[in-house]
Amino acid sequence: MPNLQDQLTAQLLQTKSLPVSPIWLNNFLSTISAAQRNTPIPALTQTALFRLLNSDFRESLTSRSTTILPVEISDTNVQERRLTGTIPVQVLDIEDIGTSAWSQIEAIERVERGEAVRGREIVRTVNVGDDDQDERPAANANASNGPHRVILQDAKGTRIIGIEMKKITGLAIGKMAIGAKLLLRGVIVARGIILLTPESVTVLGGKVEAMDQAWRAGRKERLRQKITET
Amino acid sequence: MAGTKILCVAEKPAIAKAVAQHLSGGRVQTRNINGNQYVKNYVFDFNFGGRWGDCSVTMTSVIGHLTDMKFPSQYNYWTSCPPAELFEAPVRVAVDEDKTAIAENIKSQAQNSRALFIWTDCDREGEYIGTEVRNQAKEVNRNIVVKRAVFNNTERAHILNAARTLGELDELQANAVAARIELDLRIGAAFTRLLTLQLQPLHESLEGKTLSYGSCQFPTLGFVVDRYLRVKRFKPEKFWGIKVMHTRDDIKVNFLWSRVHLFDRVAVIMMLERCLMAKKAKVTKVNQKPTSKWRPLPLTTVDLQMMGSKYLRMNGADIMKVAESLYTRGFISYPRTETDQFDKGIDLKKLVEKQLPDQNWGQYAQGLLDGNFRTPRAGRHNDRAHPPIHPVCWVSPDKLNAQEKKVYEFVVRRFLACCSDDAKGQSTDVEIQYGDEVFHARGLIVLERNYLDVYVYDKWESTQQLPSYRVGEEFEPTEANIFDGKTTAPNYLTEPELIGLMDANGIGTDATMTEHIEKIKTRFYIGVHSRGSGRNAVKELIPTRLGIALILGYDDVFAGLPDSPSLSKPFLRKQTELEMREVCAGTRTRQHLVQESLDTYRELFIHTQRRMGLMKAAFERYIVEAADV
Numbered sequence: 001m002p003n004l005q006d007q008l009t010a011q012l013l014q015t016k017s018l019p020v021s022p023i024w025l026n027n028f029l030s031t032i033s034a035a036q037r038n039t040p041i042p043a044l045t046q047t048a049l050f051r052l053l054n055s056d057f058r059e060s061l062t063s064r065s066t067t068i069l070p071v072e073i074s075d076t077n078v079q080e081r082r083l084t085g086t087i088p089v090q091v092l093d094i095e096d097i098g099t100s101a102w103s104q105i106e107a108i109e110r111v112e113r114g115e116a117v118r119g120r121e122i123v124r125t126v127n128v129g130d131d132d133q134d135e136r137p138a139a140n141a142n143a144s145n146g147p148h149r150v151i152l153q154d155a156k157g158t159r160i161i162g163i164e165m166k167k168i169t170g171l172a173i174g175k176m177a178i179g180a181k182l183l184l185r186g187v188i189v190a191r192g193i194i195l196l197t198p199e200s201v202t203v204l205g206g207k208v209e210a211m212d213q214a215w216r217a218g219r220k221e222r223l224r225q226k227i228t229e230t
Numbered sequence: 231m232a233g234t235k236i237l238c239v240a241e242k243p244a245i246a247k248a249v250a251q252h253l254s255g256g257r258v259q260t261r262n263i264n265g266n267q268y269v270k271n272y273v274f275d276f277n278f279g280g281r282w283g284d285c286s287v288t289m290t291s292v293i294g295h296l297t298d299m300k301f302p303s304q305y306n307y308w309t310s311c312p313p314a315e316l317f318e319a320p321v322r323v324a325v326d327e328d329k330t331a332i333a334e335n336i337k338s339q340a341q342n343s344r345a346l347f348i349w350t351d352c353d354r355e356g357e358y359i360g361t362e363v364r365n366q367a368k369e370v371n372r373n374i375v376v377k378r379a380v381f382n383n384t385e386r387a388h389i390l391n392a393a394r395t396l397g398e399l400d401e402l403q404a405n406a407v408a409a410r411i412e413l414d415l416r417i418g419a420a421f422t423r424l425l426t427l428q429l430q431p432l433h434e435s436l437e438g439k440t441l442s443y444g445s446c447q448f449p450t451l452g453f454v455v456d457r458y459l460r461v462k463r464f465k466p467e468k469f470w471g472i473k474v475m476h477t478r479d480d481i482k483v484n485f486l487w488s489r490v491h492l493f494d495r496v497a498v499i500m501m502l503e504r505c506l507m508a509k510k511a512k513v514t515k516v517n518q519k520p521t522s523k524w525r526p527l528p529l530t531t532v533d534l535q536m537m538g539s540k541y542l543r544m545n546g547a548d549i550m551k552v553a554e555s556l557y558t559r560g561f562i563s564y565p566r567t568e569t570d571q572f573d574k575g576i577d578l579k580k581l582v583e584k585q586l587p588d589q590n591w592g593q594y595a596q597g598l599l600d601g602n603f604r605t606p607r608a609g610r611h612n613d614r615a616h617p618p619i620h621p622v623c624w625v626s627p628d629k630l631n632a633q634e635k636k637v638y639e640f641v642v643r644r645f646l647a648c649c650s651d652d653a654k655g656q657s658t659d660v661e662i663q664y665g666d667e668v669f670h671a672r673g674l675i676v677l678e679r680n681y682l683d684v685y686v687y688d689k690w691e692s693t694q695q696l697p698s699y700r701v702g703e704e705f706e707p708t709e710a711n712i713f714d715g716k717t718t719a720p721n722y723l724t725e726p727e728l729i730g731l732m733d734a735n736g737i738g739t740d741a742t743m744t745e746h747i748e749k750i751k752t753r754f755y756i757g758v759h760s761r762g763s764g765r766n767a768v769k770e771l772i773p774t775r776l777g778i779a780l781i782l783g784y785d786d787v788f789a790g791l792p793d794s795p796s797l798s799k800p801f802l803r804k805q806t807e808l809e810m811r812e813v814c815a816g817t818r819t820r821q822h823l824v825q826e827s828l829d830t831y832r833e834l835f836i837h838t839q840r841r842m843g844l845m846k847a848a849f850e851r852y853i854v855e856a857a858d859v
Contacts, residue, residue: 097494100467114794121734227465
């Protein structure tokens with residue numbers, strides 16, 4: 001009978017195409033209790049997957065040549081190429097290139113002031129009193145429209161720019177956190193840019209808390225920066 | 231003279247005169263009253279029918295509000311008490327000093343009258359003024375019977391009908407107004423005294439200026455300042471897009487990118503390259519369908535102010551003044567209404583018929599009667615008090631001055647447009663897929679102009695005709711290029727936009743919005759500047775340094791407090807407005823509304839006092855040092 005580690009590795013690879021690193025998996029198994037070890041494999045796989053999606057892929061995945069980006073991926077001389085196989089990546093940055101940076105800054109500042117705009121009406125979003133506690137915060141309700149430009153990173157740390165060529169559900173500022181995980185299947189790369197389409201991208205979700213926090217804290221400043229550069 | 235003695239009181243002298251004319255059929259004696267040259271007593275006989283029968287009537291009027299709510303005289307001096315005391319200080323309602331003659335007239339007439347019929351305007355303020363008149367009458371004649379005439383224009387048949395179907399005063403509406411008056415007085419006086427005493431000494435330009443605060447004024451100013459800051463702080467950005475042109479049958483068809491433009495040059499270049507690589511574009515959709523441009527909805531006050539100031543080159547306050555006078559003279563219906571649906575009972579064709587004599591639109595009206603008439607669209611608002619604004623009768627243009635002509639013409643054209651058919655056309659949409667990108671072109675042919683012929687304010691024009699395309703066919707575009715551009719700052723706020731914002735955010739009522747705008751002009755919080763010239767000139771609202779300092783100062787004062795309270799944003803005022811409606815509906819008492827609102831504002835007042843340093847710093851920065859925003 002195969003040991004637990006092999007079983008989990010196989011499960012994660014088969015169901016999610018994630019080649020988990022033995023060191024990370026060992027670490028994972030050492031953090032869970034004996035009682036949890038005895039739960040059925042599918043349940044344990046779920047726990048491992050949850051941790052994996054919130055980990056840094058550079059630490060949690062092995063870098064096999066078939067599951068990482070080619071080194072010369074960002075070569076802008078290549079007009080078009082198709083990557084074979086399934087490549088897990090994490091999102092390092094996401095930008096809405098369909099909306100001006102300035103109007104994004106204005107939107108951020110409205111949220112900071114506790115307002116949202118509904119048509120011509122300015123709506124208050126902070127909770128006043130106890131009766132509207134279940135109102136959801138505005139940030140989630142106002143996801144960006146896109147298309148989006150993302151920076152993706154594979155298990156080995158190679159970075160590449162991706163452009164959302166067709167609307168991908170779940171890929172938006174406010175919906176997707178930094179460190180969220182994607183699977184790329186047979187994507188096309190043009191001039192060093194990955195063309196993201198619903199057919200070639202699976203959104204797995206997740207986030208890397210530290211990266212996400214830093215990204216949020218710096219977002220307004222980066223948008224300002226972008227304006228002064230153009 | 232025979233019969234029961236009846237006293238009728240209208241809100242304005244002109245209404246009293248018009249109603250008296252209709253009821254008396256012209257057999258009327260006009261009498262001056264002591265101490266007021268505008269108010270007259272009209273004495274005539276009239277049969278009110280039912281229990282009243284033949285009556286001897288005195289018709290008179292007030293001039294707006296009769297009484298005033300005040301603090302006792304020991305509070306008159308601004309330094310007589312800490313401003314915060316004004317939240318609790320006693321208040322009393324008394325006849326306004328310059329209205330004493332009018333009140334005396336009502337009392338002396340009421341003394342030996344059997345009944346008092348109230349003819350004030352049928353809105354909240356009117357109900358309240360009605361109670362003011364009633365209180366005067368009851369002081370001298372406790373048993374006088376009080377009734378209310380319900381009317382919304384001064385057309386003869388309508389007035390006669392109102393006189394014979396009298397109703398009751400609406401106490402709830404009057405209560406809501408009473409609550410608002412008390413809140414305005416206490417909150418306004420407390421904040422105004424605090425601000426003026428603390429801030430006036432900071433700069434010579436403020437000498438003698440009252441730094442007033444009003445719960446509607448401030449959010450109104452807030453909108454103007456907010457837009458001003460957005461314009462001033464705006465940073466332009468470059469964008470790029472793809473345009474595709476195809477020549478077929480000698481027609482140059484411009485296809486527009488479905489993404490419009492993007493803010494990433496590299497991405498756009500890559501996308502264009504992929505279009506060019508594909509060489510051919512494929513037609514994915516060809517949609518030919520009848521299309522129409524809808525005739526406008528029946529006219530409300532807010533729409534009259536917005537459209538009016540957009541198309542007639544008059545400001546909202548002037549439009550309302552003119553509309554008021556057109557109403558008083560019986561030419562149009564009551565101009566303060568939220569209703570955008572006509573009641574089924576109203577005979578619209580008869581109203582259309584009245585316009586037949588007109589040189590400009592008489593023929594169009596004839597066309598409606600000859601079969602083009604359509605039942606107007608119904609909007610979603612109905613204030614249950616007044617119909618949409620419409621012409622009551624035709625007026626010869628030589629009886630109107632230039633401004634009156636413009637407003638009357640607008641009301642008539644709008645009304646006729648409502649009763650017309652939508653404009654009809656045929657649109658063609660062609661969508662193509664080119665590389666990974668989607669482009670589309672649209673053609674429009676206007677087939678029937680219908681309402682557009684009379685409603686000259688709307689534009690809908692045919693475009694260039696498209697050559698024919700088949701779904702599935704492929705072609706090589708003649709040109710595909712990248713274009714670039716820059717984002718531009720929003721424009722400063724215009725009055726119609728401001729009215730729209732106030733309406734959407736519940737600041738003021740349709741009746742008072744333009745008054746609030748005028749108020750912040752006279753307080754030197756905002757100014758009006760012209761952009762462009764001639765017919766295309768646009769009047770823009772720009773805050774003064776004082777206006778900016780007040781709003782930014784208040785924002786600083788409340789910054790970081792829990793629940794982000796704000797005096798420059800519309801939330802608080804909107805809350806009060808909603809609660810006033812609850813008072814009108816009887817689901818909240820006047821006392822409850824007053825107490826709760828005062829508690830809220832009192833808390834904000836204490837914060838303002840405590841953090842006055844921040845307010846002063848804002849004045850220092852924006853007024854004394856004239857710093858950039």
